[in-house]
Amino acid sequence: MSQSLLCGRLAFGARYCVYGMASMLTQSELNRACMGRSKEMGCYSSNAFPDSLRARDSSCRGMKKISLKFTGSPCKFHSNPLFTCFVILSVKLLADALESSKNYERNDSEYLLLSKKLDNLTLQVNRLQDLTSKPFPRVKELNYMNKKRILVTGGAGFVGSHLVDRLMSEGHEVTIVDNFFTGSKKNIEHWIGHENFELIRHDIINPLYVEVDQIYHLASPASPPHYMFNPVKTIKTNTIGTINLLGLARRVGARILVASTSEVYGDPLVHPQNEDYWGHVNPIGPRSCYDEGKRVAEALSYAYAKQEKVEVRVARIFNTYGPRMHINDGRVVSNFIQQALQNNSITIYGSGKQTRSFQYVSDLVDGLILLMNSNYSSPINLGNPEEYTIEEFASVIKEIIGGVSPIVKQSGVQDDPQRRRPDIKRAKLYLGWSPKVPLTLGLKRTIKYFEKELIKENAKDQPV
Numbered sequence: 001m002s003q004s005l006l007c008g009r010l011a012f013g014a015r016y017c018v019y020g021m022a023s024m025l026t027q028s029e030l031n032r033a034c035m036g037r038s039k040e041m042g043c044y045s046s047n048a049f050p051d052s053l054r055a056r057d058s059s060c061r062g063m064k065k066i067s068l069k070f071t072g073s074p075c076k077f078h079s080n081p082l083f084t085c086f087v088i089l090s091v092k093l094l095a096d097a098l099e100s101s102k103n104y105e106r107n108d109s110e111y112l113l114l115s116k117k118l119d120n121l122t123l124q125v126n127r128l129q130d131l132t133s134k135p136f137p138r139v140k141e142l143n144y145m146n147k148k149r150i151l152v153t154g155g156a157g158f159v160g161s162h163l164v165d166r167l168m169s170e171g172h173e174v175t176i177v178d179n180f181f182t183g184s185k186k187n188i189e190h191w192i193g194h195e196n197f198e199l200i201r202h203d204i205i206n207p208l209y210v211e212v213d214q215i216y217h218l219a220s221p222a223s224p225p226h227y228m229f230n231p232v233k234t235i236k237t238n239t240i241g242t243i244n245l246l247g248l249a250r251r252v253g254a255r256i257l258v259a260s261t262s263e264v265y266g267d268p269l270v271h272p273q274n275e276d277y278w279g280h281v282n283p284i285g286p287r288s289c290y291d292e293g294k295r296v297a298e299a300l301s302y303a304y305a306k307q308e309k310v311e312v313r314v315a316r317i318f319n320t321y322g323p324r325m326h327i328n329d330g331r332v333v334s335n336f337i338q339q340a341l342q343n344n345s346i347t348i349y350g351s352g353k354q355t356r357s358f359q360y361v362s363d364l365v366d367g368l369i370l371l372m373n374s375n376y377s378s379p380i381n382l383g384n385p386e387e388y389t390i391e392e393f394a395s396v397i398k399e400i401i402g403g404v405s406p407i408v409k410q411s412g413v414q415d416d417p418q419r420r421r422p423d424i425k426r427a428k429l430y431l432g433w434s435p436k437v438p439l440t441l442g443l444k445r446t447i448k449y450f451e452k453e454l455i456k457e458n459a460k461d462q463p464v
């Protein structure tokens with residue numbers, strides 16, 4: 001075997017070894033792990049790569065890399081015994097290989113032996129790597145006729161990540177685009193590395209070029225504190241961002257579903273709200289960056305449909321809740337749940353007589369997918385028509401969680417809609433859709449999620 005091939009193989013083994021170590025060992029643990037061997041061999045721990053070996057073959061870059069990569073790294077040594085075994089085995093095999101390599105000018109039969117050892121190392125490392133490779137949730141196998149390339153903007157957010165889960169499990173290729181303003185990698189981390197999944201960090205107010213068949217355009221902050229945080233950016237996201245996505249849909253011939261909102265009805269004068277109602281929005285109030293932003297997004301969608309023949313779908317989404325909601329998003333569901341879980345006062349802003357309807361996130365995901373794949377192109381309400389006063393809703397949450405939280409009232413907020421309830425006749429008629437998850441079941445699942453999140457949050461505050 002030639003010297004360069006030999007070096008290549010050593011580098012291969014070394015890379016695995018270094019990978020394992022770099023992710024798991026601190027400098028001192030690594031030194032300890034290598035010390036025994038290094039004493040015997042007179043080298044190889046941390047940065048002390050033997051000059052003798054380096055001098056013999058300066059092209060042996062893989063080996064040199066070992067010495068460099070050994071420096072400093074976080075310690076997870078005890079957290080994964082299998083991985084630990086993998087590292088120790090790699091160290092042993094690599095050390096053997098390196099030891100033999102000291103004599104690599106010797107005759108061919110020794111090279112052959114070394115080559116076998118390295119093959120063995122490769123095989124074992126591969127096996128161990130298979131065992132420790134990341135398990136993904138199950139996905140369907142689709143043939144190329146049925147497999148779609150789907151873009152989800154805002155895919156790392158609350159609704160987006162649930163939609164991504166569904167599309168992935170159905171076997172499609174999913175690309176998500178997110179600037180992580182309110183979204184989080186942890187919402188989609190279970191897909192990172194999957195061959196059908198791609199994540200692009202990108203702000204949609206800049207143009208984007210990807211080849212896709214369908215676009216779910218969800219990118220926009222959705223809760224009042226988030227969209228009021230930077231109202232100009234909220235407007236840009238919903239206008240310039242939507243133009244960029246509609247332009248992309250036109251260029252690649254993709255169908256696009258735009259996530260609109262019940263906020264386009266403003267503080268409604270018609271009840272329940274059906275899609276023909278034009279709304280009652282204050283164009284200069286604190287919510288207008290979002291409400292008017294979404295109204296422009298709808299106007300843009302139908303302008304592109306008419307002028308550029310883009311296939312658009314518009315979902316007017318009503319209040320949605322479920323796991324992966326932002327724990328501090330200031331919306332009524334998250335506020336009440338976390339207040340009740342911490343035995344704090346449950347705060348109602350205003351009289352408590354204002355109403356809301358709450359749909360569970362899986363119902364919304366069903367509706368979005370049905371709408372995307374339907375022939376219906378006018379706006380459609382997706383929401384749960386069961387209506388609760390905020391006061392009633394606070395009591396439901398208090399009852400499920402138990403505890404001693406008092407319900408207290410504070411002064412109302414400007415432009416807070418007084419009644420909110422979707423008329424879902426269209427969705428029933430054209431999509432065969434209606435919500436299935438009862439409020440108490442959905443709330444129990446959400447509360448479980450919040451409990452875990454609060455434990456994590458509290459743990460962060462503990463001194464180390």
Ligand SMILES: NC(=O)c1ccc[n+]([C@@H]2O[C@H](COP(=O)([O-])OP(=O)(O)OC[C@H]3O[C@@H](n4cnc5c(N)ncnc54)[C@H](O)[C@@H]3O)[C@@H](O)[C@H]2O)c1
Pocket residue numbers: 153154155156157158159160177178179180181182183184202203204205217218219220221222223226237241259260261262316317318319320321
């Ligand atoms: N959750 C609801 O109750 C509700 C109700 C009505 C409408 N909607 C709409 O549904 C969509 C999703 O809402 P959500 O509750 O999941 O909100 P979310 O805040 O959890 O998700 C929005 C996602 O968009 C991303 N984003 C924001 N601005 C972006 C930008 N400029 N470029 C790229 N990514 C950007 C965020 O980082 C986040 O991941 C939004 O369009 C929202 O208006 C939601």
